[in-house]
Amino acid sequence: MFSWERNWRASGIGAVLFLIVAYGVYGSQPKAGASADKLVSFFDGDRTRILIATVIFCLGFLNLLWFAAALATDLRDAGKGGWATAATASSAALGAVLFLRMVVRAALAYSIAGSGSPGVTSGFADLAWALSVIVSFPAAMLVMAGSFGLWRAEMISKAAFGAGVAAVVLVLLGGTTWAQNGFWAPDGAYALLSGLIFFVWLVVVSGFLVRRMPVTARPPERAPVPTA
8 A cells, every 4th residue: 555654755765766867868968167069069959858857857856855854754753853953954955956956957958058158158057066066065964964863863773873974974075076177076086976975875764764664553453243
């Protein structure tokens, strides 16, 4: 039987699946600082594909917000209202940055890249890369709220808590990837690693919430009515 509560708790896994599909449809975007010609070729030349990917990305973001709501509910039920509030606030900030970044990229594909204004196109593309770096901060806060909250509620072991703390640090370091190019650039290898760590955390915690979901008690069976 379908369960909304189970679906909400599994939304972290759903978010990762949607985002993986969206990245596949979106394709390989020109690197940070790419020339206007390359940007126009990508955003205007692949306009339809990018707009389709935008819809899938946004579905992934919605699933991420549902997951955060389920996490906050479990923390609040466990008496950790402060960490639940932190999870709600961080997920709201994370969703805002993710949706804004997607609005910028969708606008580039929809009309800006094809408008014949290379300076404007380059400026918006740089804004999207800057948002890709800034998004690490609310993402790290969500990981921290979930890991610390579940540990303080005695729902996870010290080893799992330690892994969560490591994930917080590694995701947070993604907010320092401001190099012009190379490993520490917004499109570099560490930015990819930081995102993958966040994805793994989402899947693990979402699966954990699904497994610990309380089983609804069956209603007591009615005693048979004696017949005359």
